[in-house]
Amino acid sequence: MKTASFRLVSPLRVDCFFLPGVEFCETAANFQFWESVATASGATHLREKPTEGKLQYGSTASVDLPHDIALLKNTVTVPTDYVHAQFPHISVTHVQWQLCDFGVLLVETFLTVDIQEREAADVEQDVQAAAAYVTSHAITENYNDLKNTIMSVEGYENFVVFQGETPVENAWASRALILDRENAGAEEYHFAEAWLANNKERKGIVEKLERGEIHHSADWMNYIYVRETPENRAEMQEAWKALLRAQFFYSAMGRIDSQLTEILSWAMSRSEDISTTKLREQLRQEMDFAEALLLKKSEVGKFVNPSSRQETERILDVWDFDDVLADPVSTKLQICQARIDNIENERRRSASFFTDLILMVIGVTSILGTALAVVSLGRDASVDPNQTVYDLGAGDLTTWIATQPIDVILLISTIVSALMVIAFVFARKKSES
Known part of the structure; x- marks a missing residue:
């Protein structure tokens, strides 16, 4: 046998x-x-x-x-x-x-x-x-x-x-x-x-x-x-140890590359369940690991004799370590950082939009409320001489407001509010462009 x-x-x-x-x-x-x-x-x-x-x-x-x-x-x-x-x-x-x-x-x-x-x-x-x-x-x-x-x-x-x-x-x-x-x-x-x-x-x-x-x-x-x-x-x-080092560096960088691919996939997703804080923490951790791996490779290389170090590098070159893993890891780190920044900026703009929208609704409501209050004040003043005892004139504006139907006042207020909404949307689009 x-x-x-x-x-x-x-x-x-x-x-x-x-x-x-x-x-x-x-x-x-x-x-x-x-x-x-x-x-x-x-x-x-x-x-x-x-x-x-x-x-x-x-x-x-x-x-x-x-x-x-x-x-x-x-x-x-x-x-x-x-x-x-x-x-x-x-x-x-x-x-x-x-x-x-x-x-x-x-x-x-x-x-x-x-x-x-x-x-x-x-x-x-x-x-x-x-x-x-x-x-x-x-x-x-x-x-x-x-x-x-x-x-x-x-x-x-x-x-x-x-x-x-x-x-x-x-x-x-x-x-x-x-x-x-x-x-x-x-x-x-x-x-x-x-x-x-x-x-x-x-x-x-x-x-x-x-x-x-x-x-x-x-x-x-x-x-x-x-x-x-x-x-x-x-x-x-020495030759076998050089192989083990090459296997380690390739495997360690491969794991980092896989993790970055996963982070990048989540960063590209349109899901609303993505936590940018969690993604950024994971990215920061993988950046630390990538930098630590390069530090480890350099530190080990300082103490390895030239023939063993050259054998490790030769094996990594045969495996296209730089082209297949090291360079893509560097690129993915930059892409992940940019993607996460974009997600945060989009969410920040979205949050800002809703904040402005809420403030605009408050403003519209205030206009309607103020208009109705002025109508009520005008009508009360026109029928109660005690409220106009200190007026020096005939109070044409108050009289005019008091004589207008509520529907007219609401229509005018609605038109003003609509103009505000149009101006708001136009300003938002202009700022985003």
């Missing part, structure tokens, strides 16, 4: 987010908080205790950095036959996860797969399904336990925020074939070539892997990495 080893990377979207800026402005308190979480959950804390006078570049390696992408790491105990009932050709070796910022949980699943007389496309579908199965069961349960542990630590709300309707959501599963050059034969190399079916240069890549000229091929979703040996261990660990 021919078998092959696979190492899958699944960036899961979870509802745990680190508060932007806390890691850098409250370093000691942040370290102590996550140290407490690691102790309580049994996970490994990947941050070093902040100390003064420590060298920033203590090693040429970039595998274990003091400010890398992950905070916690743990291995999940999974029986070898965990997925065997669902996928008879697959056995799980072990599973481990890393909790990162921006709602990303990086899961690595190690599999052994029977490839005897099987097409690479079928194996590809099976390993993806196996990764999703592991995530839906073992990882979801493990993450929920971690979440409860975090929330049990006093003052956790000063360091993390939980948001989102789905605690754990699958994004994708990248598939790396682990090639054992020492034991690989023609069949294994043929399978490796088929594994890179979407790469036009697959034949040349496999030949270089066979001759030892290169040690890995990481372009889009299906990868090949040679098995670690004492001679290549450092290089392979």
